[in-house]
Amino acid sequence: MAETMRGRRKRAVTELRRGLILDAARTVFERDGLDGASLRGIAAEAGYTPAALYFHFDSKEALYAEVLGQSLSALRDHVDKAVEGAATPEAQFRLAALAFFDFYAAHPRDLDLGFYLFRSGMRPHGLGRERDKALNEALEAALSPIRQAAEQMGSDQETARLAMADAFAHASGVLLLAHTQRLRMFGAQARVLMERYVDVQIGQLLMKGERP
Structure with missing residues (x-):
């Protein structure tokens, strides 16, 4: 069955959020290193809540x-x-x-x-x-x-x-x-x-x- 318009929009939004999170993560890793980074800090950099981040990465x-x-x-x-x-x-x-x-x-x-x-x-x-x-x-x-x-x-x-x-x-x-x-x-x-x-x-x- 062809993907619905709603499904395509949802997937596009999910991919956009994931991309923003990854960009924020790279920024935080460059600044704080792997040891100094935290999901909370990455979430803040991305403009999301930690709970929203956990939806994509554990x-x-x-x-x-x-x-x-x-x-x-x-x-x-x-x-x-x-x-x-x-x-x-x-x-x-x-x-x-x-x-x-x-x-x-x-x-x-x-x-x-x-x-x-x-x-x-x-x-x-x-x-x-x-x-x-x-x-x-x-x-x-x-x-x-x-x-x-x-x-x-x-x-x-x-x-x-x-x-x-x-x-x-x-x-x-x-x-x-x-x-x-x-x-x-x-x-x-x-x-x-x-x-x-x-x-x-x-x-x-x-x-x-x-x-x-």
Whole structure:
């Protein structure tokens, strides 16, 4: 049965409220961190009562997971678009790795979000086993074109996964140094460093793939 006009309006209002809550949650997380945030504070930022907030989300961890999930979805879209039409595995590896880097270079607060750095410091955080699993899978999906390209260059699955992890670790490290302006002491440009790393990795993967 086709959706009624009343049903469509109700769904639109629900989606609008949910979006406003998520925007407010991100603002609060940026200001107070995950530890300092509260559903009451997020509700106040959104202009709703805590009871209204509970209708959509049952905890601040659920909200953080949703905000981070949206960020990872945007990351994946950015990487997937970058590798469209890549003519060779080498091109796909390069485009995917640099797209990952460029996304977070342009959106440093998303990098903070991914590492739970909003006023929380560099220490392990979690949002619950199921949420952590889903978010880790979303991150891996965004990085998967790197792994796939490595496999197409002749790497076994383990080597390809390590190449994907290495690209993630290297990009994150360079971005951290760039956003904290620590690279100034070396007179280095962050993207140039990332490009050099990618070229070296591609060369190494091709050499390994040629071995008997």
